[in-house]
Amino acid sequence: METRKLVDLPSSVEIERCPFCGALRVRGRYVDKDAETLLREMAEEYLAKGRVVEGLDRVRVLEVRALETTATVKLSAEVGGVGVVQELLVELRVRRSPCPRCLRVRGRSYEAIVQLRAGNPRGRTLIAEIAKGFSSVEGVVEVKELSEGVDIYVVDRATALRLVREVESSYVARVTTTWEGPRIRAGRRRSKAVYSVRVYSLSPGDIVEIRGREY
Numbered sequence: 225m226e227t228r229k230l231v232d233l234p235s236s237v238e239i240e241r242c243p244f245c246g247a248l249r250v251r252g253r254y255v256d257k258d259a260e261t262l263l264r265e266m267a268e269e270y271l272a273k274g275r276v277v278e279g280l281d282r283v284r285v286l287e288v289r290a291l292e293t294t295a296t297v298k299l300s301a302e303v304g305g306v307g308v309v310q311e312l313l314v315e316l317r318v319r320r321s322p323c324p325r326c327l328r329v330r331g332r333s334y335e336a337i338v339q340l341r342a343g344n345p346r347g348r349t350l351i352a353e354i355a356k357g358f359s360s361v362e363g364v365v366e367v368k369e370l371s372e373g374v375d376i377y378v379v380d381r382a383t384a385l386r387l388v389r390e391v392e393s394s395y396v397a398r399v400t401t402t403w404e405g406p407r408i409r410a411g412r413r414r415s416k417a418v419y420s421v422r423v424y425s426l427s428p429g430d431i432v433e434i435r436g437r438e439y
C-alpha cells in the first residue's frame with residue numbers, strides 16, 4: 225500500500241546559498257537562516273494553507289533535519305483521535321550564489337572564468353556533466369548555462385587552473401587562455417583570466433585532429 229503524504233510537500237526544493245557566508249536566498253533576499261529553519265517555515269506555510277490530507281487534526285511539524293542534499297520533515301497528526309507520525313523526504317538542490325554583501329566585502333566577484341565548450345556535438349552532454357560536478361567546488365561562485373556552453377566563475381586563478389587541469393587529464397580537451405580587462409593597473413594585476421576549454425566526446429575509432437595532433 226502506498227502511504228499518502230500527510231502534507232502535500234514538494235519532493236524537491238531548490239535553495240540558493242552564498243558560498244562564503246552561508247546565507248540563504250529567500251524570495252529574492254539573502255537571510256541569515258539555515259536550511260532546517262527555511263524548510264520548517266515552508267512546511268508550516270503548507271499547513272497554514274491547508275495543504276494536508278482531509279480528515280486530519282492537529283497537524284504539526286515535529287522536526288526538520290537537513291543533510292547536504294536531503295532533508296526529512298517529521299510530522300504528527302491525528303486521524304479519528306489516533307496519533308500518526310510521518311517522515312517526509314525532501315531533496316535539496318543547493319545552488320551557489322554569492323550574496324551582494326560578500327561580493328562587496330571581497331571587492332571582486334571572481335578572478336577567472338572557465339568556459340566549457342563542446343568541441344563536437346556529442347561534447348555537449350560531457351560539458352553539462354563536468355559543470356555539474358564543478359558547481360559544488362569551493363571557490364566556484366557561479367555556473368552560468370549559455371547556449372554556447374557553460375561559464376564557470378571562480379574566485380581565484382589557482383582554483384580555476386585546477387579545474388582546467390582536471391578536465392584536461394580526464395577528457396580530450398583543448399585549452400586557450402585569454403585575459404579580460406587591463407593586465408596591470410596601479411602595479412596590481414586586475415585582469416581576469418578566461419580559460420576556454422573545448423571538450424571532445426570521442427568513441428573508439430573516432431579521429432579528431434586538434435592542433436595537428438590526432439586522437
Ligand SMILES: [Zn+2]
Pocket residue numbers: 242243244245246247322323324325326327
Ligand atoms: Zn554571503
